[in-house]
Amino acid sequence: WKIIDLGGGSVALESMQFPGSYLDAGGDRKVWTANKPYDSNNFRKWKIIDLGVGGGSVALESMQFPGSYLDAGGDRKVWTANKPYDSNNFRKWKIIDLGGGSVALESMQFPGSYLDAGGDRKVWTANKPYDSNNFRKWKIILL
Numbered sequence: 001w002k003i004i005d006l007g008g009g010s011v012a013l014e015s016m017q018f019p020g021s022y023l024d025a026g027g028d029r030k031v032w033t034a035n036k037p038y039d040s041n042n043f044r045k046w047k048i049i050d051l052g053v054g055g056g057s058v059a060l061e062s063m064q065f066p067g068s069y070l071d072a073g074g075d076r077k078v079w080t081a082n083k084p085y086d087s088n089n090f091r092k093w094k095i096i097d098l099g100g101g102s103v104a105l106e107s108m109q110f111p112g113s114y115l116d117a118g119g120d121r122k123v124w125t126a127n128k129p130y131d132s133n134n135f136r137k138w139k140i141i142l143l
Contacts (some may be wrong), residue, residue: 033118049061049085051086057094057108062080071090072125077122
């Protein structure tokens with residue numbers, strides 16, 4: 001994935017596995033990797049909220065659904081939840097610096113599990129290492 005700064009505190013998340021595809025909040029709130037431009041609407045725009053607890057802990061708020069956050073999912077199917085990010089760990093992520101501007105997003109609800117683009121483009125929280133392929137890697141690009 002690449003994190004692309006859109007200004008105004010919003011970002012788009014491009015899949016490194018599926019270049020030109022972006023993390024999408026989903027009209028049905030089921031998060032997927034959409035092969036659509038990130039700037040055509042707010043479905044593929046997110047705001048990173050620093051949780052201020054150290055260690056790179058963040059929440060990702062949907063710009064399409066303000067007040068809704070990227071949720072690891074009880075069944076590990078990632079969705080956009082209209083719930084506060086601070087009530088539990090489902091909507092908290094840890095940014096892990098892999099060097100060279102690359103990061104992985106680890107679920108704080110499922111330690112050792114990472115945001116995954118999904119082979120079928122359905123985003124999920126994978127209990128797999130982030131360094132075995134590009135499904136669970138992100139690249140930060142500051143514009």
